[in-house]
Each structure stands twice: as structure tokens, then as C-alpha cells.
Amino acid sequence: MKYSIVYSSVTGNTRLLAEQLKEVLPEADCVYYGAPDEQAAEAELIFAGFWTDKGNCDEGLASFLAGLQDKKVFLFGTAGFGGSEPYFEQILGNVRTHLNGSNAVVGTYMCQGRMPVAVRKRYEAMQPGNSEKMQGLIDNFDKALSHPDEADFEHLRQCVEACWNQM
Numbered sequence: 001m002k003y004s005i006v007y008s009s010v011t012g013n014t015r016l017l018a019e020q021l022k023e024v025l026p027e028a029d030c031v032y033y034g035a036p037d038e039q040a041a042e043a044e045l046i047f048a049g050f051w052t053d054k055g056n057c058d059e060g061l062a063s064f065l066a067g068l069q070d071k072k073v074f075l076f077g078t079a080g081f082g083g084s085e086p087y088f089e090q091i092l093g094n095v096r097t098h099l100n101g102s103n104a105v106v107g108t109y110m111c112q113g114r115m116p117v118a119v120r121k122r123y124e125a126m127q128p129g130n131s132e133k134m135q136g137l138i139d140n141f142d143k144a145l146s147h148p149d150e151a152d153f154e155h156l157r158q159c160v161e162a163c164w165n166q167m
Helices: 013-024 038-042 059-066 085-096 117-125 128-144 150-166
Strands: 003-007 030-034 045-051 072-079 104-112
Touching: 003 013, 003 038, 003 059, 013 030, 013 045, 013 072, 013 150, 030 038, 045 059, 059 085, 072 085, 072 150, 085 104, 104 150, 117 128
Parallel strands: 003 030, 003 045, 045 072, 072 104
Antiparallel strands: none
């Protein structure tokens, strides 16, 4: 089956996931690898990666997804706030809304990703009105620094291999 790996990555986290896909999938079947582009839609299976922007994918990937017709789609992404499957499912649900009904989501994967240092500085500069909440945000930022990590990569590879073997 011919596939494309399309991704949008600001901090490099989602690019790291895309590189893992490239390593685990058969190179000869790859039609396209890179940023959203019409050429990628020539494949039957689209691996679409995104960074989380206000609980959704970014506008460029959203537009790409909206243009797909009759494709099998595997969604993968990163979010700075991780560790919560319900939160990840909410994001994936938002991203799915960009696909029309002719497409089928055949798999998904999300993990936490590190955030720019400017985010932590912004948290530190906020008024201490709710210092417990602020400390929680800072703790999450610090936890995210190591992600995506090898365990995240391994889980992604397992999800993708299971999906590929069902095609």
C-alpha cells in the first residue's frame, strides 16, 4: 500500500515522530514525506502529524486534511500538556472534524512534547493569584522536557506496525 507521511512541527517534536514512522514503514511504498502538500494526497494511506494549537491541529494541516478524499488516515501528534488520555482524545476528536466522511481514520497516536522555554518564563511571570495552579503548569513544563522520549517512540512504532499489518 502506498503511503505518505505529512506533518507540521514548530518545536520539532512532531518531526521526531514522523522520523520514527519513516524508519518503521517500507521505504519503497512512500509517496511523499514532509510538510502538507497536495502531492501527499496521491497515496492511499496518509500518516498526518500535527502539533497541538489551542486544542487542535494547526491551520496548515487542517486545510490539508479538509482536502482529502477517500483516504485512510492515521493521525499522530504532540501536545505540551500530556499524561491525560481524555485530553489527547479531545484533541484527536477536534482534528478529526477536518476530515470529510469519505475518509477513514485507521489509527491514532499522541504523546507529550517539550515546549519552548518562553512558555516556562511566561508561567513564572504570571501573578501568583493561584500559585498551586501555576506550580502545576511549571511542573508539567518540566515533565515535558524529555518528550517525546524512547518510550513514546516505541509506543508509536507499535501502533503504526499494528495499523500497517491490518492493511
